[in-house]
Structure formats: structure tokens, C-alpha cells
Amino acid sequence: MTDLCIVIPLYNEESNIPSLSRRLMKVMEDVSLRWEVIFVNDGSSDQTLKMLEDMACRNPSLKVISLTRNFGHQAALMAGLDHAEADAVITMDGDLQDPPELIPELIGRWQEGFQVVYARRTNFRKDHVLKRWLSMFYYYILRSFHMSTAPRNVGDFRLIDGKVLSELKNMRERTRYLRGMISWLGFQAAFVDYKRPDRKDGRAGYSFSQLVRLAMDGFFNFSRLPLRIGLFLGVISILIGLGFLVYMVADILVNDVYYHLYKLLVDVIFIFMGFLFILIWILGEYIGRIYHEVKGRDLYIIHKKVNLDESIRADIQITDVLNESPDPQL
Known part of the structure; x- marks a missing residue:
């Protein structure tokens, strides 16, 4: 040594x-x-x-x-x-x-x-x-x-x-x-x-x-924080949806305003879909890493x-997940 x-x-x-x-x-x-x-x-x-x-x-x-x-x-x-x-x-x-x-x-x-x-x-x-x-x-x-x-x-x-x-x-x-x-x-x-x-x-x-x-x-x-983002986004989504609902009901009762509900529903659905795709991407990242672990390459x-002993081998079996050139300076 x-x-x-x-x-x-x-x-x-x-x-x-x-x-x-x-x-x-x-x-x-x-x-x-x-x-x-x-x-x-x-x-x-x-x-x-x-x-x-x-x-x-x-x-x-x-x-x-x-x-x-x-x-x-x-x-x-x-x-x-x-x-x-x-x-x-x-x-x-x-x-x-x-x-x-x-x-x-x-x-x-x-x-x-x-x-x-x-x-x-x-x-x-x-x-x-x-x-x-x-x-x-x-x-x-x-x-x-x-x-x-x-x-x-x-x-x-x-x-x-x-x-x-x-x-x-x-x-x-x-x-x-x-x-x-x-x-x-x-x-x-x-x-x-x-x-x-x-x-x-x-x-x-x-x-x-x-x-x-x-x-x-x-x-x-x-x-594991990204996995917990789902709770935060879910609460925000519910609050946004409830907010729209309360606003529409109040406006109808007070001002006798007529709403095209489908327009608001489309907006709310798009918000929810955005949150959903974010969560799917996060889960995909973690599942992909589990997949690399299981392969065990x-x-x-x-x-x-x-000038090195040919009998020496790495004793850690790990997969090649960083298929890139020299490390960036973040």
C-alpha cells in the first residue's frame, strides 16, 4: 500500500x-x-x-x-x-x-x-x-x-x-x-x-x-421529497377547484351571472393534468433508477x-447510468 x-x-x-x-x-x-x-x-x-x-x-x-x-x-x-x-x-x-x-x-x-x-x-x-x-x-x-x-x-x-x-x-x-x-x-x-x-x-x-x-x-x-410533491400539488389543485366553485356560486347568487361551465371545467382539467404529468414524470425517474438497480450491471x-495486478476487480457491481464525458462543473 x-x-x-x-x-x-x-x-x-x-x-x-x-x-x-x-x-x-x-x-x-x-x-x-x-x-x-x-x-x-x-x-x-x-x-x-x-x-x-x-x-x-x-x-x-x-x-x-x-x-x-x-x-x-x-x-x-x-x-x-x-x-x-x-x-x-x-x-x-x-x-x-x-x-x-x-x-x-x-x-x-x-x-x-x-x-x-x-x-x-x-x-x-x-x-x-x-x-x-x-x-x-x-x-x-x-x-x-x-x-x-x-x-x-x-x-x-x-x-x-x-x-x-x-x-x-x-x-x-x-x-x-x-x-x-x-x-x-x-x-x-x-x-x-x-x-x-x-x-x-x-x-x-x-x-x-x-x-x-x-x-x-x-x-x-x-x-424522497419529489415523491411527496404529490400531496402538495393535490392540496393546491383542490383549493383551486373549490375556489372556482365558490366564486361561481357567489357570482350567480349575487349578480345573477350565467356561466358557461364547460369553459371553467376545461381550465380546471388542464391544471389538474399538468400536475398529473409532473407526478408521472417524477415517478418515472424513480422507477427508472430502480430498474437500473435491478439489472445490476x-x-x-x-x-x-x-502496471496493475490483473486479478484486481471492482467489488461493486453497479450500472452505468452516467454515460457522459468528464464531469461538468456545476
Whole structure:
């Protein structure tokens, strides 16, 4: 077992690998701990795997896991975490928006006794104002209804203690939302603030629809509140219907007004149908997640390993529900 393991998922990052390797090795030269790096190739279609294999052949401290296809950022992270055996594990993206130079600060906070150390962003890119406002609203909803204690302005750049890693592996759910899961464990956490740089090479991993999907995973995985919305909507619907009825009766008795009742009934029916479709959608989300749980597929499938024991396998059987590229920064 090593002192420190760094897990880096990669998807079509051939343009960033040389800089990532150079900067990472420079930082690790000054780290006094025994360390290793696990690169996870998440089904890249460029030269990412070949470049990683060449690096690993020259340095036995560099390990490579290559998946059969693109299973998504959360799955790739878990592939690395399942193979990590260390006193502490750092997860980070390989696009250099998570600067390797921050690693010593994360280690320092861990050595002070904190079991989870988050790298927290203090800046946002100006061309993502909409994402920033949606992110703020999303986390406000989660906290207002006590759905999750996941901290704001953090992604998957973090250090977790070996105890946290062990508990994380023991969590058996098949839909993975690591930010919420690690926060839910409740271990003592600290933060290291940094300014997140813009991506220099390659393309951003997540589209807007994929961002929404990840947000929905966090929303539905950590609360049963949506299932209880039916009671609230039902009460509102009844009150609206009774309100219309009282208004019509009073108007008829007082003002002798004649109503075309079918018009009001159509309005009320449309309101009820809207509420009903919302509830059907919510139930569908939960039923779909139960369906994924029942199938019990692996979260990922490994094509090959370099500098790793081939007998090591993930001990968590979980389905691939996040079929997306690297994680968005919500």
C-alpha cells in the first residue's frame, strides 16, 4: 500500500497529456510520500491510451486502466478508486483545469487531520453566467430541502482519506453521484481555495443536457421529497377547484351571472393534468433508477491494465447510468 494515490480519468485528452505529465511529475518530485498515479482511459478515440501506455512503461509508479468504451466520468473515477490502495487518494481531471500544483496544499490539510479536503473554486468564467446562476439555484434547492450537504463551488478535485475510500466502496447504490456520496458520509472536511483556469486544449466534456442529467442524479439520489410533491400539488389543485366553485356560486347568487361551465371545467382539467404529468414524470425517474438497480450491471468494463495486478476487480457491481464525458462543473 502506498501513502498517496492520484486518480485521473481521461477522455480524448491527447493534447493535454504532455503538459499534465510534466507538471504532475514536477510537483510529485517534492512530495515526501510514497505515491502512485492511476490514469483511467474512458474509451478515448484519439491517442490518449497509447501516450499513457508509453508513460507507464517508463515509470512503474504510473498505472493505466483502459475501459472498453466511454462509460462516463463518474464510472471512470470509480474504476480508479476501486483499484486505489493508499492512505489517501486524490481525484482530479486531466484537462489541467485542476492544477497539479495544488496537490501539496491538499496533502497539507489532510496531514492536519482532515479526512476530506475539497479544492474549492473562487472564480467563474464570464461566458458561463447562465451555468453559474443555474448552479446557485440548484444548490439552494438542495440545501433548502435538506436533500444534500454537498458543498458549493467544488467539483471532483479533492483528497479523501483511506477510511473515506473504504466507506465509499461499501456504498452499494448503482447510480453514482460522488460529490453527494462523499458529503453524505459526514467525515471532517476542509477546503483549499484556488482560481480555476480556463481549458486551453480540447473541448469541454459536457453539454447543457448532460449538465442537467448530472443535476437530476444529485436531486433524485439524495431525496424522497419529489415523491411527496404529490400531496402538495393535490392540496393546491383542490383549493383551486373549490375556489372556482365558490366564486361561481357567489357570482350567480349575487349578480345573477350565467356561466358557461364547460369553459371553467376545461381550465380546471388542464391544471389538474399538468400536475398529473409532473407526478408521472417524477415517478418515472424513480422507477427508472430502480430498474437500473435491478439489472445490476457493472459500472464499467476494463479492457486492459498497465502496471496493475490483473486479478484486481471492482467489488461493486453497479450500472452505468452516467454515460457522459468528464464531469461538468456545476
